[in-house]
Amino acid sequence: TKPPSKEAIFGNSDPPARHLKYVICLASSVASSESPSMKKVAEYKNNILNYL
Incomplete structure (x- = not known):
């Protein structure tokens, strides 16, 4: 099964965090x-955290 998109989870206007x-x-x-x-x-x- 395909995971839901981040837009579906958080919406487009959420902060980058x-x-x-x-x-x-x-x-x-x-x-x-x-x-x-x-x-x-x-x-x-x-x-990932170290890269950021």
């Missing part, structure tokens, strides 16, 4: 689907 939260959640779910390891999910989150 909420879009960032969506991106982190999405990256986490992608990491989870590739590997069940929670450590891997945490690495994805940290990499």
Whole structure:
């Protein structure tokens, strides 16, 4: 199943922080689907946060 778009979740007028939260959640779910390891999910989150 396709995840709902960020517009569907947050609307177009929401502040960027909420879009960032969506991106982190999405990256986490992608990491989870590739590997069940929670450590891997945490690495994805940290990499995104460090990049910003």
